[in-house]
Amino acid sequence: MFHVLLALAGDDLHGYAILKEVELRTAGEVKLSTGTLYGIIKRLLNDGLIIERRERPSAHDDERRRYYRLTPKGREVAAAEAERLEKVVALARSRHLLKRTQPA
């Protein structure tokens, strides 16, 4: 879920682009399948964290494609989650669980 929010934090993307973005950003560690992805999208839509963008980037785009955009609320949630993770990482580091050479 967090990964999808992160992917949308940059640009408005359509489904396939989200998949690619997540895969790319995690260096292939997180691979979402279509079913999982749209389960997540549905929940994010329901919770109002993302919305579907009305306008399309270009007219000859496949009409089946829908573009999603992070809402302000979604941005807040993503930020809050990132902060929480940061704290966790800091804690882990203070316990010497992580090597210093590898920043978060």
Add this chain to the structure above:
Amino acid sequence: MTETERRTTKRFRMLLRLLPAEFRGDFGPEMEQVFIDQREEAAREGSKMGIWRLWWETAKGIFTTAPREHLSMLRQDSTFALRMMRKNLGFTIAAIIVLGLGIGANTAIFSVVNAVLLKPLPYAHGERLLMLRERLSRSAPAGRNVSVPEMLDYRRQNRSLDAIVEYHNMQFILLGRAEPEQVETGVVSWNFFDVFGAKPLFGRDFAPDDEKDGAPAVLLLSYEFWLRSFGGDPTVVGKVFRMNDKPHTVVGVLPPFPQYPHENDVYMPSSACPFRSSAHMIGNRQMRMLRLFARMKPNVKPTEAEADLSTVAAAMQKEFPNDYPDDAQPGVEATALKSELTHEAKPTMLLLLAAAGFVLLIACANVANLNLARMVRRNRELGVRTAMGASRIRLFRQLLTESSLLALIGGALGLLLADGSLQLLSAYVARFTPRAREVHIDVAVLLFTLAVAFFVSVLTGTAPAVARRENLITTLKEGGSQSTLGFIRGRLRSALIIAQVAVSFLLLIGAGLTVRSLINLQRVDPGFRPENVLTVQFSLDFSRYTTDEKTLAFWDSLLQKVQSVPGVTSVAAAGDFPLDKSPAFSNQFAIEGRQDNPADPKPVAELNVITPEYLNVLGIPLLSGRNFDQHDHPTSPRVALINQSTARRYWPNNEDPVGKRILLANIRDGKTWTQIIGVIGDVHQHGLDSAPTDFIYLPFTQYPQNGPALMARTQGDPMAAARAVVERLYEVDPNQPAGRIQSLEQYRADSIAAPRLTANLLGLFALLALAIAAAGIGGVMALAVSQRTHEIGVRMAIGARPAEIVRMILSQGMGLALVGVIIGVAAAFALTSAVKSFLFGVTPNDPATFLGVAAVLTAATLAACYLPARRAAQVDPLRALRTE
């Protein structure tokens, strides 16, 4: 689109079908697009592996997402459904009660059907167990009993059976406890329980040595007897009691299991029974006293066993021609034990299951109708939701969730109702089958209830959903209730009402017919007066009453003593009394001076042995001749009374049988002439529903009996004299226990208890159906009135009088009922022959019942329509016109 793309899309769509329709509708096309992109990418990379991995990952994702999505929708729907149910509390409660009653009736009856008819016998290899009957001649029906030598032949010569075991039942007296006790005793082969697969709870089973001649006598106690008489004390094993004048050691206690053919108190091996082990019994082929049970070898069919044993029977006849009748064509009938145990119960169970099913159908129709009526009010809500983008399938799912919740709650209520009624029901089926103890609510019953609830939810939920297949725009435009679809829905509602009336009619006919049979049964003149008669059954201890003199002396003194008991007006002894279940002894006889035509069947009559007071005690009239008296004693000429039916059959055309002589076969030497001294009235000896049979009565003094009944006519309640009578018995012989003590009236009541309960249950179902259907009609008419308020107002404004309005509403309701009744009559004509075997003295198409039921239904419909009709008549035209 390329060919590959098309194929991929097709396959992907199949996967998508796992997801909820709504989810598919929202994201399906998009997911397709994404997948195609993914696939293209994988293809570009050029490895087949990549494509396979994509498919695998995608399938995995959908398989994990789908259940989650379904569940979340279900949660949403249920929350919404619960809210709607709370909002329409009246509807909810009505629907739950109606469905609860319908499901409860079915669950209860099914739990009985399941235990009695469906479950395998609770014996090891129950499906391989048989009961054997021997057919001695082509024409004669197969008899239950076989002789010892015959059994040994069957055992030795058959090829199809694992084992043949014997059984017979005796009443013996058990001594050694505080009071002597008469016990029902099963006398069996040593491996009887092994064949049935019953292992003793405590102690040991019989062993081969127990059956050897002269082996020390041993006993197994039945579970019920052990609980009842020994309080479930396991130390009873090893105790020694006296029976038949010798010590018997208890070696074990049997587990609870259905005993067949009798519920016995104790079991003993064949060698311990003084009758069975006598030389006369062991050596004589014609002394048929054993019932045979057999276990087939694996993979043998009953018909094969039958053929095998019939071959043995034919060989026996060839070897011992003197022991079989001349026209003999001996054969053996092998009945599966399961059908033997349940064939009496089956028709009744199926009838009740059908009746319960009908009740459920009515309940469903009723709730569907309630649902439809509610839809009218929810029309706008659903319309708005459709307009806001909810797909039809989504709404359908919502409606189905609501009806499923109702059905589930109704099912839970039904389960409670069924559980509450189970004790009563199993007591009822115990009259038909020994399997009654197995009646429980088990997993199969729970699954059945769940299946019924599912069926109900589909039935009640789809009706309104189907009725919604109409144009959304009309709904919104016309603002709800009075649209054209109201007409379609009205038709569906009418059809449902008609169906309820028709099915109620069927059930009422079934109940009416069985109730009428019951009344007929109760009206049967039994030929005797059962009121105020006490019966005490016992068997004299044959080990002490060894001669006729001793037996007669006992009876003389007992009858005298009982005569002096306060309240007793007359007392008699007899071998059999009416309506007792034990069969009387059938015997052939010859009439003096008649030429026997060998082709004719020989005269046969049942025998009973009585004291002179028997006629008085039972109130049986002496029609001609004289009764037995003190002049008929052991050494005087042999005499007999016959009943009217025997007189008419063998002395037709008003010929007087009194003074004629007959020769009774198998009695004493079979060569002494017996004179008929009188004719007495017919008695329904074997049940009120079977015609009186031919009877010959012999005097007790000339044929003293060990296993008789004492009967006393009393002033007032006969049971009040019971204690005093038993005390007199102990005065005469302190070691002689009394067996069953019961009033004759009770025997009469018991003899019709089964038909009475059947009639009661059918009556209950029918009343339930009637109430539900009437409430349904009333509800629909009330709705119609509220929908037509405007029209009624107009009618009244232009001069219609209230009485005309009432008539209009009533005739509408009655019209529906009439169609229902007509369909019901047609269905009843087609179906009532199914209940023919349950009827007594009434035909399945009994006009009185049909008319009566039609009248009852009409009256109920009228009553149900009256309230809404009156409300219609009270419509204020001004207010009604303003509502638009």
